[in-house]
Amino acid sequence: MFPPRLAPLLPARFRFRQTLAAHYGGRVRGAFVAVPAEAPPDPHREPLRVHFWAPNPWPSTAIHVERVVPELRRQAAALDLPWQITSGRLPAAPVDWLLCLKSIPPTGVCNPRRTVLLQPDDADRVWGSLHRFAHVVSVSSPVFASLLGTVHPSAWFIDETEARDVIDAGAAALDSAAPSCRSPLLLWHGTRESLDGLLAIRDALAAFGTDGGAELIILTNLPERTERWGSLPVRFVAWSPDALTAFAARARLGIVPARPTLADSYLKSAGRLRGLFARGCPAIGDARSPDVVAFSEECGMPSAQTSEQWLGAIRQVWQDAARLDQIARTGHAMVRAHFSVARTAAQWLWFLAGGAEGLDRRGDQTLPVSPPPVRLGPQPAQHPA
Structure with missing residues (x-):
């Protein structure tokens, strides 16, 4: 940290990063x-x-x-x-x-x-x-x-x-099909600028693909295409609010890894995670965000940070039907009550x-x-x- 008397002389963005690092380190x-x-x-x-x-x-x-x-x-x-x-x-x-x-x-x-x-x-x-x-x-x-x-x-x-119609759509999706009874779809959504967070755990997802049967859906603003990450089929689908609601109702599980910087992980809310729960899709969030950790613990869902943790968390809830369905119901009820x-x-x-x-x-x-x-x-x- 620079001496306090010199702080006003520093560019604002530098002062922000300095304060953020001190906050993250527990010093302020x-x-x-x-x-x-x-x-x-x-x-x-x-x-x-x-x-x-x-x-x-x-x-x-x-x-x-x-x-x-x-x-x-x-x-x-x-x-x-x-x-x-x-x-x-x-x-x-x-x-x-x-x-x-x-x-x-x-x-x-x-x-x-x-x-x-x-x-x-x-x-x-x-x-x-x-x-x-x-x-x-x-x-x-x-x-x-x-x-x-x-x-x-x-x-x-x-x-x-969260919008009332989104929460209502999530309730209808859960009543129609519990997550464990849905197609074996793993769902990620976000802009192409956010893909670096997903690509950081690509190896973990490729390892999950060796279990067989699952497909990763990437809802984003990129041209539609298909590819494979190891044994895992990957399908890029054009993002829209309707597409997000529709795929959330069809997916067994969502994943919300954060981007690598402190501002994009530590400071981030659990909003994207809660958005999936609101739509009836249980999801795993990033353990670098305290807000994500707090919401996930209330739901009974693990959160993850390293590739090993992501692979373990996905396998853990994917294979436990009763737990997955209970987490989905609990998380949706929390969103309706508090968000x-x-x-x-x-x-x-x-x-x-x-x-x-x-x-x-x-x-x-x-x-x-x-x-x-x-x-x-x-x-x-x-x-x-």
């Missing part, structure tokens, strides 16, 4: 508040103009804004709160709350005390501008919230969400209706909320930042 921890998923006992009832600013059509825009805003409107209306909740481009007139997804707004759009950053990933791009926000919110993982809390005095954590649109909207309701400004107070001080313990899990000998 930041405080954050996990936002409750309940209505505040005495919500502020003044008229509010709340705007979610999402300037780009990222996948995160759909997850953290487009899914949540309609439900937040419904819950606010049910409490007779006189709120106007909008989303999209920057508003033409100033608003009372401006929630910015992965972007730095111009000045004058909102009171700085009510300007909020929503950050699921790519923190290096905004690391030098966090001071522009009164609040920073991790909408991915508690570990990321803790990292933000090392450099910002008001860090929060709000859960990711629904209704729950995430309730967290934002609490935040906006007084929670972010210190609804619980002793004198003039907001009650401190300690972050939950972060389980780092097994750490690799080398892990490039």
Whole structure:
């Protein structure tokens, strides 16, 4: 670590990587508040103009804004709160709350005390501008919230969400065919930029192929083709939301290995893993992500890091029909209970209706909320930042 007096002179992205490495090594921890998923006992009832600013059509825009805003409107209306909740481009007139997804707004759009950053990933791009926000919110993982809390005095954590129709489709898939009764399909999905995580365990998958019968489906944005990894047939299929839901309902097991960098493994949420469980497909995630480890342990599913661990975990659950089916049911129920649109909207309701400004107070001080313990899990000998 550089001396603190020199830190402001370093490029923001370098400071981000330095802080990330220190956090991963357990040398720093930041405080954050996990936002409750309940209505505040005495919500502020003044008229509010709340705007979610999402300037780009990222996948995160759909997850953290487009899914949540309609439900937040419904819950606010049910409490007779006189709120106007909008989303999209920057508003033409100033608003009372401006929630910015992965972007730095111009000045004058909102009171700085009510300007909020929503950050699921790519923190290096905004690391030098966090001071522009009164609040920073991790909408991915508690570990990321803790990292933000090392450099910002008001860090929060709000859960990711799965769409209601996806969760319902997963329930229908499980009722139609338990995973152990499905075709012997092993499923991976992601962009071609994420393939490096899958290719890192190619040898383990080729070894699994020697057991016979299984086929690997790769849903991605590459031309469709077939090939073989050792004895394992591999089929590349064009990704789409409908294709993901359809193959998740047909697959016996999913796999979600992480990419090699710290930001793409240690900081990542269990979102891709939960997305498969939501669709009725049990899946194995990467043990380098504490969020993945925590979710997997609650489901009873092993997680994996090394090729040997991946091969052992896949074989273990593939061959245990009763355990595989129970894990699938448990994981789907967890997603429905804790990662629904209704729950995430309730967290934002609490935040906006007084929670972010210190609804619980002793004198003039907001009650401190300690972050939950972060389980780092097994750490690799080398892990490039």
